Amino acid sequence: MELLAAGRASQVYAIDDARVLRRCEWNTEAEARLMAYLREHAYPLPEVHEATGGDMVMQRLAGPTLAASMAVGETTLAQAARIQDDLLTALAAIPAPDWLPTETRGIDLGAPNAILHLDLHP
Incomplete structure (x- = not known):
């Protein structure tokens, strides 16, 4: 592979x-x-x-990653920031399921009242 x-x-x-x-x-x-x-x-x-x-x-x-798109000038820093902000805002608007774990990778997240992306990058 x-x-x-x-x-x-x-x-x-x-x-x-x-x-x-x-x-x-x-x-x-x-x-x-x-x-x-x-x-x-x-x-x-x-x-x-x-x-x-x-x-x-x-x-x-x-397709290209957001980072690659920025590197060749297809996407500005402001546009990339907006895209990531929009993704995080949309994620926060989704109700957390009651089965969501309260711990991941050794991190205590507490009660699941929101969904967090722990590694969002361009």
């Missing part, structure tokens, strides 16, 4: 033209459930096909 991207704690591999494998250091099953819930509320996320342990198979999306 071709490595498409790597971050602090996960790698993304191409499976084919329609799917990617994200391999993480944590169990992805709760995250996949939350992603499906958010998609039901029209939040823009790739579809999750399967999540088992640290592996998540997701819909492969085409």
Whole structure:
């Protein structure tokens, strides 16, 4: 499989033209459930096909990242900030499900009264 991207704690591999494998250091099953819930509320996320342990198979999306778009001048810093603000605002407007975990990756989040994206980046 071709490595498409790597971050602090996960790698993304191409499976084919329609799917990617994200391999993480944590169990992805709760995250996949939350992603499906958010998609039901029209939040823009790739579809999750399967999540088992640290592996998540997701819909492969085409196009530049926001960072790449900024690097070539297609998107200004102000536009990028607005896009990220809009995403966070839309996420905050979705009611937190009662099954949302109160702890993740060693962080105590308290009672689930909001959904937080702990790693939103361009």
